[in-house]
Amino acid sequence: MPLIKASCPSCGDVELTLSDLKVMVCSTDGRASYNFRCPKCTFRVSKAAEKAVVDVLLSSGVTMSFWRLPLELDEEHVGGPISYDDLMEFHYEIAGSDWLDRLNEKKSRSEE
């Protein structure tokens, strides 16, 4: 099986087989990357890939998978970002054992 040279950020150049590589393409914006598990340190390495690199990898037999950006990115957001105070308030809100009852009570009041 042919060997492919790739670069791990920690280990430097490593040799891989075609089955060690996987091409990932974002179906939302078309960005592509390839990834592999480094045979030396076992960390997963992912690198952005231009179309020419993707074409070479795919024509060599590397498998390809698609993914998409989460739909939440298209949602309209109102208000400021969550602050540390908001997080602490939420923490204290759910610290008691009756938090679900209080939440349902607030919900039923707001639906009236």
Ligand SMILES: [Zn+2]
């Ligand atoms: Zn490595």
